[in-house]
Amino acid sequence: MTITQILFWALSALTVFSALMVVVSKNPVHSVLWLIFTFFCISGHYILLNAQFLFIVNIIVYAGAIMVLFLFVIMLMNLNESSEPKKNRWLRMAGVVAGGCLLLVFVAALKNIDIKKQIAETNTGDIGLIQNLGQALFNEYVIPFEISSILFLSAMVGTVVIGKKD
Amino acid sequence: MPINYYIFLSIALFVIGIIGVLTRRNAIIIFMCIELMLNAVNLMLVAFSKMHHLANVAKDASAGIDGQLFVFFIMVVAAAEVSVGLAIIVMMYRNIHSVDVNFLNRLKH
Numbered sequence: 001m002t003i004t005q006i007l008f009w010a011l012s013a014l015t016v017f018s019a020l021m022v023v024v025s026k027n028p029v030h031s032v033l034w035l036i037f038t039f040f041c042i043s044g045h046y047i048l049l050n051a052q053f054l055f056i057v058n059i060i061v062y063a064g065a066i067m068v069l070f071l072f073v074i075m076l077m078n079l080n081e082s083s084e085p086k087k088n089r090w091l092r093m094a095g096v097v098a099g100g101c102l103l104l105v106f107v108a109a110l111k112n113i114d115i116k117k118q119i120a121e122t123n124t125g126d127i128g129l130i131q132n133l134g135q136a137l138f139n140e141y142v143i144p145f146e147i148s149s150i151l152f153l154s155a156m157v158g159t160v161v162i163g164k165k166d
Numbered sequence: 167m168p169i170n171y172y173i174f175l176s177i178a179l180f181v182i183g184i185i186g187v188l189t190r191r192n193a194i195i196i197f198m199c200i201e202l203m204l205n206a207v208n209l210m211l212v213a214f215s216k217m218h219h220l221a222n223v224a225k226d227a228s229a230g231i232d233g234q235l236f237v238f239f240i241m242v243v244a245a246a247e248v249s250v251g252l253a254i255i256v257m258m259y260r261n262i263h264s265v266d267v268n269f270l271n272r273l274k275h
Contacts, residue, residue: 004167005167008167008171012171012175015175015179016175016178016179016182019178019179019182019183019202020182022182022186022195022198022199022202023182023185023186023189023190023195023199028192028194028195031195031198032198035198035201035202038202038205039205042205042208042209045209045212046209046212049212049213049216050216051212051215051216051234053234053238054208054212054234054237054238057238057241058208058241061241061245062201062205062241062244065245066201066244066245066248069248069249069252070194070197070198070248070252073194073252073255073256074194076256077256077259077265079192079194079265091189092189094188095185095188095189096185096188096189098184098185098188099181099182099184099185099188100181102181102184103177103178103181106177106180106181107174107177110170110173110174110177113170113173115169115217117168118168118169118217118220118221119167119168119169119217119220120167120168120169120172120213120214120216120217120220121216121217121219121220122167122216125216125219125220125223127215127216127219127228127229127230127231127234128212128216128234132228132231133231133234133235133238136228136231136232136235137235137238141235144239148239148242148243151242151243151246152242152245152246154246155246155247155249155250156249158250158253159249159250159253162250162253162254162257163253163256163257
């Protein structure tokens with residue numbers, strides 16, 4: 001077992017465990033912290049796949065910016081366990097069963113696909129480096145890049161309009 | 167690593183996100199589970215891009231780079247979505263003093 005495999009299995013186990021803890025935690029602040037941990041684990045997967053640009057963007061944008069926004073909103077509302085509403089046990093069980101059925105369908109459908117033997121290259125390959133991604137982004141993907149700036153502008157205007165006290 | 171390990175890991179994360187959306191009532195937790203599903207898809211896209219790169223590197227040196235750029239754009243859209251969504255949740259808290267999605271049934275009456 002090589003070190004890459006050991007890292008892959010350890011990171012996978014941590015990712016799935018912390019994702020479960022996001023759903024299970026009663027306190028919303030704990031949920032956010034577990035979600036940040038999940039994002040760090042997924043970033044570890046990215047660096048295992050040698051996608052260095054996405055690794056750093058995932059940490060800065062997701063674990064940094066988006067999760068801080070979530071924490072701010074939760075602390076603004078002063079939520080804790082006592083404010084968590086009681087939920088019907090049967091409804092909760094129905095949700096879990098529905099999710100389990102979806103998992104079953106996915107696994108059954110993808111168990112015998114013909115790309116199963118292909119390898120996702122780890123540790124090597126230079127398409128994930130910032131130089132190559134930047135060249136592709138500013139040559140063939142320059143129009144979507146500019147459109148995303150308009151998207152950001154409209155999201156900013158929308159947030160201000162919605163959040164304004166009238 | 168074989169690609170099917172990544173496929174099953176992403177499926178597991180995605181299904182955990184779905185279960186969270188179905189079982190929790192707190193609007194913020196539901197939102198976080200949506201982020202989890204987006205990240206599962208991102209991981210899948212990166213793994214597929216590396217698989218495609220390895221299979222086609224002889225023909226095209228930058229094969230598979232589109233997958234990683236799509237992940238970048240998904241992150242851009244997710245950031246915009248989170249800002250608007252959290253503004254809506256704050257608005258909802260201001261109006262009904264709760265983030266329980268079960269109180270959002272005004273259209274039913």
